[in-house]
Amino acid sequence: MRALTWHGKHDVRMETVPDPRIVNPRDAIIRITSTAICGSDLHLYDSYIPSMHRGDILGHEFMGEVVETGPGSNLTKGQRVVIPFVIACGKCFFCEKQQFSACDNSNPAEKADLSEIAYGYAMSGLFGYSHMTGGYAGGQAEYVRVPYSDVGPIVIPDGLEDDKVLFLSDILPTGWMAAENCQIEPGDTVAVWGCGPVGLFSTQSAFLMGAQRVIAIDHYPHRLDLAKSMGAEVINYHDVKVREALMEMTGGIGPDACIDAVGMESHGFTIDNVVDAVKTTTKLGTDRTHVLREVLLACRKGGRVSVPGVYGGMGDKIPIGALMQKGLQVKTGQTHVQKYLRELLELIGDGKIDTTFLISHRLPLEDAPKGYKMFKEQQDEVTKVVLKPDWQKEAA
C-alpha cells in the first residue's frame, strides 16, 4: 500500500510499504477514506518528539471502511467507522474509569519502558506518534490495523459524509474535553490561547457548555476571524499585551478559566521564549512553555487551567508561586476520545456542531508531503488539510 512515512526533520515521503494484517483477535483492518494532518503532527515534522524511527507511518486522525476483522472484533465488513487516535483496551482499571488515554495495556511491553522512565508510568498507545506511544503505524495510508476494534471505533450512520465526522478522531473531542476541564459556570469568561483546530473547537465547546464570553488569542488574522465568527472576542498578541488586555476586558477580575491550546512549540518573541527556543535547538532539553507561563499568570485567583496543548518533556521557569498562591486548578491530558464519541456524534447529527468550516484544503494522499509543508509554512490560511486516498476514484 501507499503511506506517508517519516524520515527526519521536515522530511516526510510517500512510500510503498507492506499492507497491515490482522495479528490479534480483536484487530480490524480499515481501508482509509479520509485522514487529516494534525497540529501535533507538526511536532513530529519539526522533530520535537523523541523515539521516532525512519520509516514510521504518521497520522492519527482518520476514518474509513472496515475490510477485515479478527474473531474478537464486533465490527462487520463494509461499516464506516471513525477511529480514536488513543488506543485503549477497554478492560483495565483506567479504561473502566473511562480514562482511556491512560490505558495500561495498549502500549506494547517492550515500548512502554520509555514513557515509564519519562513520566513514572507507562502511557497508552497512540496511532502514528513515535515509539514512546507504542510505535503503531498511523493512518496517513491506504490501510491501517486497528487494535481493540471492539472498543475504539464508532460506526457512522449513512448520510453523514466524512468531512462532518472525521474530526471525532481527535481534535473535536480534544476541544470538547479542554472545555469540560474548565468546569464552566454561568457568567464565566474563558480565555483560549491558540486558534488552531483545538483552540477553535474549545471555543465552540465552551459556548455550548454555557460560557458567557470566550476571548481567543493568536497572531494569525484568518484564524482570529474564524474565532470571531463563532462569537469569540479576539486578541492579536503581536499588537496587544495579552495579560493587560485580559485584565482590562474582565474588569480586573481576570478570566475564570484559561485553555492552553498551543503546547510546546509556542511562538512569540518574549525573552523566556527565545531562551527556550535556544535550549531546545541545542538539545539542552526543555519544552517551550511560554504559553503555559502566561496562562498561569493571567488566570484569575481560584480559576481553572486546562491544557490540551501537547507537552512531552521538561519545563523551565514555571511560575509555580502563581499556581499555588492563586489556588488554581489544573486539568490536562491526552484526550479520553472513546468517552465522548457517542455524545459528539449525536450533536453533529442534530446539527448542533459543524466542524466542516475548518477544512481549508483537500488533497490526494499522494500529495501528503506537500500538505505538511503548506500546513507548516502557511498557518494563517491553511487551517486543516484533509487527505483522500481515493482521490482519483472520487474525481472520476
Added chain:
Amino acid sequence: MSSEPVERALESDAPLTAAVHQHDVAHEAAEDRGWHEAALVGRTITVNRPREELYAFWRDFRNLATFMENVESVTPGDDRTSHWVVKAPAGRTVEWDSVLTEDVPGRLLAWESVEGADIKNTGRIEFRDSPAGRGTEITATIIYDPPGGDLGRLIAKLFQKEPKIQARRELRRFKQLMETGEISTAEAPDAAPRGGSQAKG
C-alpha cells in the same frame, strides 16, 4: 546478620526490592542460600481479573512461555516439578529443573531450581485481592545466582543487563493477556508496516 541499611529499610512498610541498598539485600539473599552472589528482581502489578483465575493460569507452567519472551518452553514433570528451557544469546539455550516449594491455591506459588541448574534461581509470586476492588495485586520476586565462565558472560547479557526491565515487561505481557485476551504488539511488518529499509514485506 542484616546490615544496618537493610534493617532500616525493613522499618518502612515497603518490600526490600525497593530498598536503596540493593547490593546489601542481594548479598544477604546469596548468603542465606550459600550462593556466590545474587541478584534480586521484584515488581507488583494490579490485574483486573479474579485471583483464582490468575493463580490457575500461572500454576499450569506450560502457559508461562506464552508471555515470557525468552522462555522457549516449560515442561511439567510430576505435579511439583518442571523443566525450563530459556533462550540465551548466540542461539544457545540454558536449562534447569525447578521444584515447587510452596503452593497455596489462589494465593501463592514459590519455586527453587534443583542441583545442576545452569542458572540457580528461586522465586515467589503472590496473589492478593486488591483492597480497593480493582482485581488482584500480584507481587513477583525472583532471586538468581549469576553464573560465571563463558556461559555466564552470555547469560549476563541476557539477564543481568536489565533484569528489572525484563521482569516488568513479562508482567506487563501477563497483565495484557489476562485482561484483554491478547498481547499488544506493533511489530513490523504485519502489525505495523514501516517504510525505508523495512519496507520489504
